[in-house]
Amino acid sequence: MSISVRDQFGKQLAKLAKEDSRVLALDGDLGNSTRLDSIEKETADSFLQMGIAEQNMVGVAAGLASVGFQPWVCSFATFLTKRALDQIIVSVAQTNFDVKLVGSYSGLLTSNTGKTHHSLDDIAIMTTIPNMTVIAPGDARETVAAMKAMHRTVGPMYLRLTRDETIPSFLPDEDFEIGKGKTLGEGTDMLVVTTGSTTYRVAEVIKQMEDVSIAHQHFPTLKPFDKELLIEGARKVRQVVTVEEHYKRGGLGSIVSEILSESLPRKIYRIGVPDNFFGCGTDKELLEATGLSVEAIRKSLIDLSLCKKQF
């Protein structure tokens, strides 16, 4: 049976903490949701409960890093990146401390908790912070590889995780190199660029679209971004499409637009969450409402490919 991203995250962090006493897990009272509770269960001494106080939690992590620890701070993505943003910038990024920030429950799939819990701007926020590395793995297996790379690489990093329980480990089993994108499929009509939770959904869509030749690139690192791979992929096609569970503005679509507008101007279609707040709903309802379900993405890609034929 396939393991979910969050379960795998908890398991892997417990493993790292058991192997390396410098690794500590700091919880903002959400451990049983984010699966940080695995650390408490498996290696209780490495688990620090910081309570519902994200600003202090980030500051404590900075202090721990200053005396040689590698704290992994975990909360829901929206609380961590916005409630404690100034602390992340001043105490962690400006100091360049080895603090790992983990935003669980990113995007829309937050277990039917509504707009207060959605995190649709965290890529925008975190990729604009100097010194910060931003990683959004596409499945549980890649989460493990990414965490190993984060553990051995000193510096502040943000790990964006999904709560989506339906994503199997489908990506190739390989070492994770921070800053490298992956080509998942070649094609000549269209390049679809994805990150995090949308990579699996798009891979499913592409399987169903035999009439269109689609190349697929997955970028698990959003900062630093693998520009070369993107440019190389975009050069071979006429259309570039980005898909992400994030606001269209400021996320993957914006990163891709910036890079290609400078290096290889192309018309870019961005599929993402529109500029609005969304309420409660099942995962399916929310993904459909925002055009991010497998069916909705398929429809968008078909429309775009037909459009291309009119050129």
Next chain:
Amino acid sequence: MRRGILLIESIEQLRFTATVLRKRILSTAYYKKQGHVGGSLSCADILVSLFFRQLSIDPSNPRWEDRDRFVLSKGHTALGLYATLALRGYISEEELKTFDQFESRLQAHPDMTKLDALDMSTGSLGQGLSAAVGMAIGAKRLKKDFHVYCLIGDGESQEGQVWEAANIAEKYKLDNLIVIMDQNGLQQYGWKNGHDRMNPESNGRRKFASFGFETWEVDGHSIEDLVTVLDEVKGRGNGQPKAIIANTTKGKGVRFMENNYVWHSKAPNDEEYITALTELEEGD
């Protein structure tokens, strides 16, 4: 081993050093035409008591891993800290002239990535105590006996994060954490209650006590009292974090600056500078 090159034992010598520190603060602000003078003067005696008497530190090895840590959470008074570091031998007196200058190691607010004598970068108020809590938890985990000193402002204590940090300090029984509140009673602008400016945080002792801290209240300009209380709090391994409320006067040592919020961040002109220096010399 406790290292203490240049430690001063005599109260009289410490007092003299505090006056020299005040002069350095003023001369730097005068030279650079900027600096947070008021709050630097209010904590001058605290800084001298710490850096010349209390802290286990080694200016020749600023990153010595067993050193006591010092976090200036009220980062805007970096001027006072830099002048102290110059007197203590971490930096040259000459370097003080680069304060607040482009690419200087002496940034307007402390930047530990530029100056290795600093244990933490601060400047956005309310954040230093959390980092100090992290250092103190770290010391306990590492079984190191260094202490962590954190100087906070009373105005700064309007930030909720200070109290989030206090909450965790109690939870982790951080008796190696010593918070000193420079309670000078003024902040940059304050707010008005009728015609009076209200004190920023005048119940610090009660609040820290309610968060499980062992507390003291002292005259923050009495070197003798500061030295006594700092000796007393260190090594009290009773599981309680410590808070010292130091009652101070903003702009202390220069009458026209004292208790006047406009000197929060202002440099003296020629005439004011001469008057201030004369007063400090007469006060010796």
